[in-house]
Amino acid sequence: MFGLGMEVGIDLGTASVLVFIKGKGIVLQEPSVVAIDKNTNQLLAVGEEARRMLGRTPGNIVAIRPLRDGVISDYEVTERMLRYFIQKTCGKRRFFKPKIIVCVPSGVTEVEKRAAIEATEEAGGGRAHIIEEPIAAAIGAGIDITRPDGNMIVDIGGGTADIAVISLGGVVASKSIKVAGDTFDENIVKYMRKKHNLLIGERTAEALKKEIGCAYPKKQVTKMECRGRDLISGLPKTITTNSEEMLEALEEPVILIAEAVHAVLERTPPELAADISDRGIVMTGGGSLLEGLNKLIEERTGIPTYIAEDTVSCVAKGTGIALESFNVIEKSMMSSKSFRKK
Template sequence: MKLEERQFISLDLGTSNVLAYVSKKGVVYNEPSIMAYDNLTNTLIALGYDAYEMVGKTNENTRMVVPIKDGIIADMEAAKDLLKNIFNKLKMMDIWKGSVVLLACPSGVTELERDALKLVAMDLGAEMVVVEEEVKLAAIGAGININLPKGNVVIDIGGGTTDVAILASGEVVASKSIKIAGTSFDEDIKKYIRSEYNVNIGSKSAENVKIQLGSLGKYNAERSMSVYGRDIVSGLPKEALVSAEEIRNVLINSFSKITDLFIELLETTPPELAGDIIKNGIILCGGGSMIRNVEKYFSDIFSIPCKVAKDPLLAVINGSKELEKQIFTKIENGFYGKNGQKLKQINKFM
C-alpha cells in the first residue's frame, strides 16, 4: 500500500477514557475505558458509557474490566477486544489494514510496556505504530510551539497518571510521572468519607463529589452535598453530608504530591530553561485540570503564571492530529523503522 493511501489513526488510551481520531473523520470515539463481560460465556456485553452505567450495579455473573491502567496494558486480550468492538461499532474496522497508528503513553513507561501498546494495534492490522509521550502531544494540542529553543512546562493530570515535562527544541528535555491523578483523587475522597462518616461509597459517587464540590481554593456559592452509601458498622444504607471545604482539603493533600514531583523536576532543569519557564509559565491539561482554581493553586505555590489549555480533555488527541503530516514525512525520510521505532533525526522536520 502506498504511503499516501494509508489511514492515520491516533489513540489516547487512558485509564478513564479512550479517545480515537481517524484522518479526515475527526474524533470518532470518546467514552469511558471500562468494559463489562458475562462470566458464564466470557463475552463482552457492554463498553464505554453503557458499561460505566453498570458500575456498582452488577451481579456475580458480570465482571467489570479496565484494560488500560496508568497508561499501561493491564489486560492484553481485553485491550484488543476494546479496540475491535469500538471500531466494529463504528463500522470502521477495515481502516486498520495497513494503517499508521500514533499511540500516546505516559512518560514513565518502559520499552516493554511500549511494545505491549504497539502489539495491540499491530494485531488489529496496523502496518506501523508510533508511540509518543502524552505530555509532548498535550503540549502541541495546547498550542505550544515546542520546536522553538525555549523551555515550556506541561502538567498533564489524567485518569491514572500525572505527567510533568519540560519541552524545548521539539522534544521532551526532562519528564516525570506519578500515579496520582483522577482515579486516585476519587479513592482519597472515598477513604475520607469512610473514615469521617463511617460510610462506604462507590467510585462513581466519589467522582461525582469531586466534580460537584472539588476545588483547590475557595470559590463563590460553595455548598455541601449528600452522598449515599453503606454504614460500615450496621451495613444499612446511610447518608453523609460533605462540604466543599472538606473535599478541598482532601484534594490539596493529593495535589501536594504533584507539586513535589514538579519541584524534583525543576531541580534538574538547566538554568537557561528555568528562566524560560518563569516567563512562559505552566500549561495544565487533562481532566484533573478542570478542578476549580487549579491554575491559581500552582501559580500561588510556584509564583509562576499558570493556565489551563483550551480543550484540556482533548489536548493529547489534538496534538496527535497536528503530528499527522509530520509523521508521514518522517516515514518517507526513513526516520522510523518497520515497527515505528525512531532510527534517525531529521533537521527542520516540524
Template sequence: MALFSRGIGIDLGTANIVVFVEGKGIVLQEPSVIAVEGEERSLVAVGEEAYRMVGRTPGRYQTVHPLREGVIADFGLTQRLLAHTLQRVCGRHPLVRPDVVVCVPAGVTSVERRAVLDAVLRAGARSCELISEPMAAALGAGLEVSEPRGRMVVDIGGGTTDVAVISMGGEVASASIRVGGNTFDAAVARHVDRTHNLTIGPRTAELLKIKVGAARAGAESRELEVTGAHRPSGLPKSAHVTSEALFPALDEPIQAILAGIRSVLERTPAEMAADIYEDGILLTGGGSLLRDFPQRVSESLEVPTRLADDPLTCVARGTGHVLESLARRGRAGAAVATRG
C-alpha cells in the same frame, strides 16, 4: 466493506479513550471501561455503556478498566477495547487497515511500550507509532515546540500525571507520577467512609470531586448530599459533604503532583526555567479540571499557570500533528514502523 485509509490517533487513557481521525478531528470520546461476563469473559459492553454498569451488575458480570496508572494491566481486554474502537471508527471489515499513533506516559518502560505496540497491531492496525503524552498535549494545545525555548506541560490523566519541559521538539526533563484523577476519586471515597461510615461507589466519588472538590483551602464553599451503604448496618444512607471537609483528602494527591512538578523544574536548565516563568505552566488532562487547580499550582510554585482550551482532548488532538508529519514524509516507512 469499509474503505478506510486515514490515520488514527488514540489517547489510550486509564479513565477515557479519545480518538482523533485524520481529516475529521475528534470522533470518539468515552470511558475506557469494558464489561465481561462469566469465567470465559464474554464481551458484554464497551465504553459509555459499560461505564453505566459500574457498581450495578450481578455477580457474573465484571466491569474492568484494562489500563491502570497509564499502562496496560490486562493485555487481552486492552486488545479487545482497541479492536472494538477501531471497528467503530473504521468499520467492521475495512479494506485498508489504519496507521495508528498512540500516546503513552512519559515514564513508561520499554516493556510497557512494547505491550502497547503489540496490543494496537493485534487489534487491527497496519502500523503503530508512540508519542509521549506531554509532547502530544503540547502539540494539541498549540504550543510551538520546535523552537529553542523551554515550555512546561503538565498532563493530569486518570492514572498518571506527566510533567515535561519541551524544547526543539524534544523533552529536556520529564517525570511520570502515578497520581491522577482516579487517585482523587479514591481519596474522596476514603474520606466519606472515614467521616460518615458510608461506602460510596466510584461514580459517586467522581461526582463529589467535580461538584464539591477544590484544589485550594480557601475556595468557594459547596455542598452535596450523597447516598451510599452505611458501613455498620449495610442500609442505604445519605450524608452532606462540604468543600472544606473534602479539601484535606484531596490535598494529599495534589501535594504529590506539586512535588513532581517541582522536581522537574529543579532539573531544568536556567535559561529554560526563565522561559517557563515568563510563559507559564500549561495544564492539560481531565484531572486539571479540578476546581482552582491552576491557581493552586501558581500559588504553590510561584509560576504563572493556565489551563489549556479543552484539556480533555489536547492529547488526542496532538496526535493529529504527528499524523500530518507522517503524511508529509510518506507512509512507506510507517507501514512497517513500530518505533516509539
C-alpha cells in the same frame, strides 16, 4: 508519509479513550471500561454503556478497567476494547489497515511501550507508533515544540500525572507519577469512610470530585448530597458534604503533584527555566479541571499556571497534528528518543 489507509491517533487513557481520524477530528470519546460475561467470556458492553455497570453487576458479569496507572494491566481485554473502538470508528470492512499513533505516559518502560504497540496492531491496526503524552499534549495545546524555547506541560489524566519541560521537539526534563484522577477518587472514598463511616462507590466519588472537589480554598463553600452504605448499620444512608471536606480529602494527592512540578523545575536548565517563568505552565488532561489546582501550583512555584483550552482533548488533538505533519514530528522526536517507531 503513511501511504494508503486511514490515519488514526488514539489517546489510550486510564479513564477514557479518544480517537482522532485525520480529516475528521475527534470521532470518539468513551470511558476505558469493558463489561464481560465471566461464564462465556463474551464481550457485553464497551465504553459508556460498560461504565454505567461499574459496581452494579451480578456475579457472572464483571466490569473491567483494563488500563491502570496509564499502562495496560490486562492485555487481552485492552486488545478487545481497542478492536471494538477501531471497528466503530474506521468500519469493519477495510481494504487497508489504519495507521495508528498511540499515546503513552512519559515514564513507561520499553516493555509497556511494546505492549501498547502489539495490542493496537492485534486489534486491527496497521503499523503502530508511540508518542509520549506530554509531547502530544503540548502539540494539542497549540505550543510550537520545535522552537528553542522552554515550555512546561502538566498533563493530569486518570492514572498518571506527566510533567515535562519541552524544547526543540524533545523532552529536556520530565517526571511521571501515578497520582491523578483515579487517586483523587480513591482519596474521597477513603475520606468518606473514615470521617462519616459511609461507603461510597467509584461513580459517587467521581461526582463529588467534579461537583464540589477543590485543591485550593473556595471563596464560597459549596455543598452536595452523598448517598452510600452506612458501615455501622449496613443500611443506605444520605449525608451532606461540602467543598471544605473535599479540600481535606484531596490535600495529599494535589500536594504530591505540586511537589512533582517543583522537582522537574529544579532539574530544568536555567535558560529554559527563565522561558517557563515568562510563558507560564500549561495544564492539560481531565485532572487539571479540579478546581483550584492551577492556583495551588502557581502559589507553590511562583509561575503563572494556565489550563489549556479543551483540555481533555489536547492529547488526542496532538496525535492528530502529529499525523498531519508526521515528517517534521518524527524527525524531531527520533532525535530526542521521545517518539519511537516500530
